[in-house]
Amino acid sequence: MAADSPSKTSKVESFMTSDLSGELSFLVARMRAIGSTRANDALKPLELKVRSYSVLSLACEKVPPTQRDLADFLTLDPSQIVPLVDDLEKRGLVTRMASPTDRRSKVVIATEDGRNLYVRARRVTAHSEAETLSNLNEEERTQLRELLSRVALRPF
Amino acid sequence: MAADSPSKTSKVESFMTSDLSGELSFLVARMRAIGSTRANDALKPLELKVRSYSVLSLACEKVPPTQRDLADFLTLDPSQIVPLVDDLEKRGLVTRMASPTDRRSKVVIATEDGRNLYVRARRVTAHSEAETLSNLNEEERTQLRELLSRVALRPF
DNA sequence: TATTGTTATACTCTATAACTATA
DNA sequence: TATAGTTATAGAGTATAACAATA
Numbered sequence: 001m002a003a004d005s006p007s008k009t010s011k012v013e014s015f016m017t018s019d020l021s022g023e024l025s026f027l028v029a030r031m032r033a034i035g036s037t038r039a040n041d042a043l044k045p046l047e048l049k050v051r052s053y054s055v056l057s058l059a060c061e062k063v064p065p066t067q068r069d070l071a072d073f074l075t076l077d078p079s080q081i082v083p084l085v086d087d088l089e090k091r092g093l094v095t096r097m098a099s100p101t102d103r104r105s106k107v108v109i110a111t112e113d114g115r116n117l118y119v120r121a122r123r124v125t126a127h128s129e130a131e132t133l134s135n136l137n138e139e140e141r142t143q144l145r146e147l148l149s150r151v152a153l154r155p156f
Numbered sequence: 157m158a159a160d161s162p163s164k165t166s167k168v169e170s171f172m173t174s175d176l177s178g179e180l181s182f183l184v185a186r187m188r189a190i191g192s193t194r195a196n197d198a199l200k201p202l203e204l205k206v207r208s209y210s211v212l213s214l215a216c217e218k219v220p221p222t223q224r225d226l227a228d229f230l231t232l233d234p235s236q237i238v239p240l241v242d243d244l245e246k247r248g249l250v251t252r253m254a255s256p257t258d259r260r261s262k263v264v265i266a267t268e269d270g271r272n273l274y275v276r277a278r279r280v281t282a283h284s285e286a287e288t289l290s291n292l293n294e295e296e297r298t299q300l301r302e303l304l305s306r307v308a309l310r311p312f
Numbered sequence: 313t314a315t316t317g318t319t320a321t322a323c324t325c326t327a328t329a330a331c332t333a334t335a
Numbered sequence: 336t337a338t339a340g341t342t343a344t345a346g347a348g349t350a351t352a353a354c355a356a357t358a
Contacts, residue, residue: 015229022301023281030308036184061174079326079328102335104333129181235318259357
């Protein structure tokens with residue numbers, strides 16, 4: 001994004017009191033532009049993006065997800081999950097295991113290499129997140145995460 | 157997005173306690189998927205999207221923006237602003253005015269029609285936002301907006 | 313020289329429909 | 336008949352470079 005390389009501080013302040021600045025969809029869009037650009041940059045050395053990192057993270061859970069679970073939880077179409085898992089699988093970070101109970105489903109589960117990479121990646125995203133939230137103190141960060149969870153983390 | 161038509165409530169809950177659920181980039185991505193899908197749907201009868209609505213909104217401000225201002229504030233590339241303003245201008249909702257002080261710049265200013273449409277659109281987005289935030293009480297909504305502003309509304 | 317708006321281009325992301333194999 | 340994964344494809348969104356006009 002060419003718009004934000006050299007910190008265009010100037011006019012942003014002029015519109016901080018605009019009607020738009022109070023609107024959720026705008027704030028979330030801007031927050032996402034800031035946060036996911038930073039997170040993707042930080043993850044680049046590990047050859048991960050927020051998307052693939054999210055898949056890897058869920059594949060590390062005790063009860064690993066099916067591809068359908070991944071699609072639902074990440075609010076992606078099932079067809080978008082395929083190339084994400086393909087990539088991680090080619091790199092030996094996850095494997096597709098046929099579900100014992102339903103042979104249509106494939107459970108995506110992290111390998112040992114995948115788990116090791118995840119540990120490193122998690123440190124990276126934590127650091128990137130801390131930078132994004134640098135204006136907020138610890139209590140405010142918790143509060144923001146809690147409020148976002150209440151809104152975003154529910155079936156829709 | 158096919159993933160969210162019939163409310164896949166099932167496994168979302170299973171992963172609500174996952175590591176990922178605590179991560180900002182994931183929460184923001186999910187929040188945006190929910191909120192901007194809903195806002196875009198709500199704006200569709202007015203033939204607006206969150207993007208074009210945002211441009212129209214800023215064009216209604218007392219001190220209207222140049223295209224460069226729009227790019228900076230909306231975190232879009234200047235080349236993405238062009239077709240957005242083109243569309244609104246063709247529909248008679250905004251006009252490009254050459255800046256008196258800098259003839260390179262074009263100020264984007266809403267017409268009377270544009271202002272009237274904006275008033276209607278603002279009601280629509282307010283209602284859509286209320287639906288998105290239905291889990292939160294009034295105090296929590298203010299709190300969330302305030303925290304998001306502190307993070308998102310700053311030059312980067 | 314640097315910046316604004318613009319065009320062109322390539323790339324990623326998103327959405328839809330259809331197919332297969334299972335249930 | 337319905338669902339999980341997959342493939343293909345078209346559309347929207349994003350990023351980059353280059354150009355003309357102006358500063």
